[in-house]
Amino acid sequence: MPASLNPVFSNLPISIFQQMTGLALRHDAINLGQGFPDQDGPAGLRAVAARALIDGPNQYPPSKGLAELRRAVAAHARHFYKLEYDPEDEVVITSGGTEALGASILATAVSGDEFVLIEPTYDSYRPIVETTGAVVRTIKLGPPDWRLTEDALRAAIGPKTRAVLINSPHNPAGRVFSREELEMLARVVCETDAVVICDEVYEHLVFDGLAHIPLATLPGMRDRCLRIGSAGKIFSLTGWKVGWVTGPRSLVAVATKAHQFLTFTTPPALQLGVAHGLTHEMDFPLALTKRLQQNRDVLTVGLIRLGFEVQPCQGTYFLTAGIPKLTNEKDFAFCERLIREAGVALIPLSAFFQSGTPDTFVRFAFCKQKSLIEQSLARLEKYFAGK
Numbered sequence: 001m002p003a004s005l006n007p008v009f010s011n012l013p014i015s016i017f018q019q020m021t022g023l024a025l026r027h028d029a030i031n032l033g034q035g036f037p038d039q040d041g042p043a044g045l046r047a048v049a050a051r052a053l054i055d056g057p058n059q060y061p062p063s064k065g066l067a068e069l070r071r072a073v074a075a076h077a078r079h080f081y082k083l084e085y086d087p088e089d090e091v092v093i094t095s096g097g098t099e100a101l102g103a104s105i106l107a108t109a110v111s112g113d114e115f116v117l118i119e120p121t122y123d124s125y126r127p128i129v130e131t132t133g134a135v136v137r138t139i140k141l142g143p144p145d146w147r148l149t150e151d152a153l154r155a156a157i158g159p160k161t162r163a164v165l166i167n168s169p170h171n172p173a174g175r176v177f178s179r180e181e182l183e184m185l186a187r188v189v190c191e192t193d194a195v196v197i198c199d200e201v202y203e204h205l206v207f208d209g210l211a212h213i214p215l216a217t218l219p220g221m222r223d224r225c226l227r228i229g230s231a232g233k234i235f236s237l238t239g240w241k242v243g244w245v246t247g248p249r250s251l252v253a254v255a256t257k258a259h260q261f262l263t264f265t266t267p268p269a270l271q272l273g274v275a276h277g278l279t280h281e282m283d284f285p286l287a288l289t290k291r292l293q294q295n296r297d298v299l300t301v302g303l304i305r306l307g308f309e310v311q312p313c314q315g316t317y318f319l320t321a322g323i324p325k326l327t328n329e330k331d332f333a334f335c336e337r338l339i340r341e342a343g344v345a346l347i348p349l350s351a352f353f354q355s356g357t358p359d360t361f362v363r364f365a366f367c368k369q370k371s372l373i374e375q376s377l378a379r380l381e382k383y384f385a386g387k
Helices: 016-026 043-055 067-081 097-108 125-131 150-156 179-189 231-235 249-260 268-280 283-306 331-342 370-385
Strands: 091-094 114-119 135-140 161-167 195-199 225-230 243-246 318-322 361-365
Touching: 016 331, 043 268, 067 091, 067 225, 067 243, 067 268, 091 097, 091 249, 097 125, 097 161, 097 195, 097 225, 097 243, 097 249, 114 125, 125 135, 135 150, 150 179, 161 179, 225 231, 225 249, 231 268, 231 283, 243 249, 283 318, 283 370, 331 361, 331 370
Parallel strands: 114 135, 114 161, 161 195, 195 225
Antiparallel strands: 091 243, 225 243, 318 361
């Protein structure tokens, strides 16, 4: 055995998603844990990619991405947010949103300086930051509102802050941060030299007439923000792993250099499919939002009836709910029991907090067929009725 390995990764357990999905498979449980849809995205988009795969070429495309897709990403930002990015050097295509995040973190995190995360956090953020040697500072959101406050921002962001990472719409809390919260964040960040990585992969999954507001649209923030996007989330094609980073050329240039040593590039046929999708298939994500809002509502009503303390869900694939009325167990034990005995898989929310608390909430993924949501509720109702 080697004498030493990278402690950040060698000490990590397997991801909570692998853990719960593996247990779900062993017990034939309905998987409302891992956030992937059970329907593929637009057929027209897939047909474009299929033709490109057959017709070729299938060799390395440019590391920064095909020009067709970079232009489509820039046009998307202009159309939806009036944000202008030069597709030549302010857009880079990555192998999924997670790689986009990794490249952006590697571009901005500096050993010894501080990097601010907002908990609960998507599980890839912290290990990538920690492996750079940067010091992680956290802002901890809490129920029932999961809101950013100026006191919390000022306690975490200061002269040594190199970067802040914000996720809106937020996985797993389901928050869509308000203009007031974003303006507050912008005000605090502008008092420092920090930049902001904006994880916006759920940008079109916003419910109840709310609007997704990119932080980069606020005064003074366009040149401080790296924005992360995901075709997998927009078009329900999570297995394609096509994402992007947009931002000012000074920041994107460094993220592009990090990207070239992570995956170098992304399959050209899939890039052409996504370019077609962003240009011609945007009715799909808008219809998807309506369908998922209906799923959320069905799930909410059913869970409240069962005794879960459902938290507000303004966007994403995910709904969180408290379990104290149902059990004295911690969330991990509760989730494992439901998989084994009720046949429904969830994710314990404490997995998204470094401290492991709060540990009385679970996360449901509702990016499934409505019939599967209803089947899951029926299983839970039968299970709790028999207790």
